Amino acid sequence: MESVSSVEEQLYACLFPGRGRYSPQHAAVLAGRLREVADSLGQARQQQVKPYEEPDGKRRRKELRGRGRDLDFSAYQQRYVALELLYLGHAYGGFARQEHTEQTIEGHLFAALRTTRLVPAEASWQELRYSRGGRTDKGVSALGQVVALLLRSAARTGEVQPEADVELDYPSLLNRVLPQDIRVLGWADVPDDFSARFSAQYREYKYLIAYRPPTPPGGMLQAASEDDPGSAAAATAAAGAGQGAAAAAAAAGKQGAAEAAPGGGKPAVGHGSAAPLTGAPLGEALDVGRMQEAAAFFLGEHDFRNFCKVDVAQVTNFRRRVLDCRVEELPACAWGGRRLLQLHIRGTAFLWHQVRCMAAVLLMVGRGEEPPGIVATLLDPQQVPRKPQYTLASEEPLLLYSCAYGGLRFQRSRQNQDIVRGQLEGVLTSHLIRAGMLHTIQQRLASDHLQHDGTNGGGKRQRGGAGAATACSKHVPLLQRAKEPAVEERLLKHADGGGCRTNAKAAAKAKAAAKAKAAFPAPAKATAQAEAASAAAAKATAQAEAAFSSTPASTPKPPAPEAAAKPAATFPPAPSISASAAQASKLPRGHRH
Template sequence: MAYETWSKEALIARLTELEAEKESAPRKYPWKTFDFSSYPRRKIALKFCYSGWAYNGLAIQLDPTPLPTVEGVLFEALAKARLIDRDAGLEGCGWERCGRTDRGVSAGGQVISLWHNYTLVLNRILPSTIRILAWSPVAPDFSSRFACTSRHYKYFFAPDGLDIPRMSEAASLLVGGHDFRNFCKLDPTKQLTTYRRRIISADIKPVAGGTAVGMHVLDLKGSAFLYHQVRHIMAILFLIGAGLEPPSVVTALLNVEVGAEGDPSLPVVDTRPEYQMADALPLMLYECHYSPGDVKWQAEQETDAELGAGLFHQMHSIQARSELFAALNREFLTAAAAHHVPPTSYLPLTATGFVPDGKTPMNVPLGGAEFRRSVKYTPLLQRNRGDHFEVVNERWRVGKGARRDERRKLLEDDGDE
């Protein structure tokens, strides 16, 4: 056929016709049904990392999302490799996650546990933004969530316009057991009545090596964390670093009742003042810790022929490429500086001595190279405050919670015979 004389519409129609013929044609070697029950399986834990900016969060969603979820991609890879039964779903393989991360948040050592049929072949199927690092056999009753003894988060940021010593002083006040209701987002679906958590360590230090020189990181370790807790903590640390708040505001926000922080003269802050949490992009769930007897991480050893395409080589190449982009962007900035004068920086106030006058705009940092431009600043303890968690819980119970329970009851009644 002389396809070069065909119109675009005719070519599309012909291609559609050929695709339909291909799909309807009998296969020479028909697909065989895979009987999962015929093969032994074991429970394992998987340790993996992922680039949060490429995904709509970790947890798989019932409704469509703008970006894929990490769990959705991982589940499909496991199913494609026939390591789990797609039809049985997450419940069928006993799927559990250590901790949930939101859209944009990355992980360097996330963990899931599941019943698994074969050895690790997932990195050949998964996209480069998700990498399986290691696996471990675990006991049948192991839970990646409840067996976790502590979690380690990292939040990266540029120190420009920030008073790092003040931020470090404030971070140290977080260590220990405290009520963190003012450092999180209330989630009434969980009906929490206690917001006490224990921070093991909170350190701010420079990042060493590569093009990250000059960057700083908050190293935060705790036994468990509340909803959006790390991003709320970082938002307060940014305000302190900018000189807009004193480090002592951390103690005040932890003082949810008289004497909670040991000083009866402190103001009581039992509901959270209104403030914007920090950006998700620089946040990483770096590591999930377990007792030595619960997990023994193992990695498949690469043969000499595979070393060039091995996991370490892949990760090294990704880092090298990102450093290349960073170097190029630094040169672009240098070229721009030859023609444009950098704007005056008024932060941190502790270094510049500037006093907000209600006219001069300040770039209040939000993390992830994002800022909120503001000409005036209202101290945290003078801001409007949200409702008490008991009020939020009750409102949800009689509203969405009650409607959810009613829908469940109707479904159960429909199923009765």
């Protein structure tokens, strides 16, 4: 007890100095004072500023800024708007957000929306009423991509919504935090029933193709022009050199504007002499007239099942309308003997990989590997019910040029546009410097000393330009290639295997599969038919041999029956496309991108 009393006395003397000694009557006063001290210490601890610790540095700070922790979104109005996007998609895994990667256009866009606190961090796409005009693939770029969603307005709840010119500058806010190859160009108010996907009147794509103009008669290189600096540099170098050096400089400047004929002489040796160009990766010589003739067949409404990647789980109607399709030269864009063509396509909706398939076939026509009429043939599923196997054109030259909506006018500020154009000029300058560096390297390689190895520099032809820049073997005509399964086969397999997401879709797939099964026999039934045909053929052959053995020697051998002349069918025949075309309009429409 003495130790306790001693503590109490010390506390009393400390808290009440000059009031004498502690006595039991002072216990209540001392306890109240101690409670006051404890409360004061607790408040001081809560008010103490704790140093900010970042476990992951910059990434952690971005996450905290994106949470909008200090903003009450319920205190602000929302505005349903459409955003116009520009992006260079070469470094991204496509437009749509994906679970396994953050390197998508949509992923960066939503990160910027959260960082600028234009949308709540936890808001779902359904709550934001989000829609997109097109879903571009990996490596594809866009100039006129459009998305629609609800964004925070500058107006508080209960206030009058401000006019567009005094609303938040959405493009400038987002461009401050977006990567420089993703830009917001403008925004517009849209009605409540607007959908960036379904409200689009049409979409436009441009596909760029690098090619070299035809060699003039006599095999001479084309003269340098003002809009082709590579040609001008080559011509200048050739003017002050000897014959061998001139050939080397011209060959380097034109980058293969002329090819040596196969077996056209031995390769020159010695520094300053040009090596033959047949083995170099040259820009392709394309017949633009043939490509334009073939492109005209795409106009109108057609079945594009042979010009897309078929996915019957999502799309069962392959009819699409093309409003405009033309191949034309891109003016004032040339380098080193190469020029650029642009394939311009405008349509109401597009299938998966449709534009790249169209470009791939047009490139075959331009190279002289296919006739222009191959487009009309492939557009007729009665002639070609199964798509021939061919490689897609590269994704890098594809540009979603615009998505058109009737009466929609985007708000674009001059300040934001000047900033975007300045950034694009920097990118263009960087690419021009790289092109000049590659041109310089090619000049040097064309004039290097080569040791004669007994070859003429031939080998496999290289394809430059936009389609495929790799060595290729002999071209196999499209109609002679292996074929993919028909759409009806895919429908039947998909219905048998399940995988439909909703009952309505499952019923539609089952109905389509039943019609397909009636026109297209199942594999087991087809096998039975093949075996029956084979047995009939064997019986006919035996009868023919018996008839031949019973005839005199002077009697000519009768012709074999038709059943024996033809091999037994090993694959079921293609279904009637007229029936499937009639039922296509009844099937649910697929992706409009």
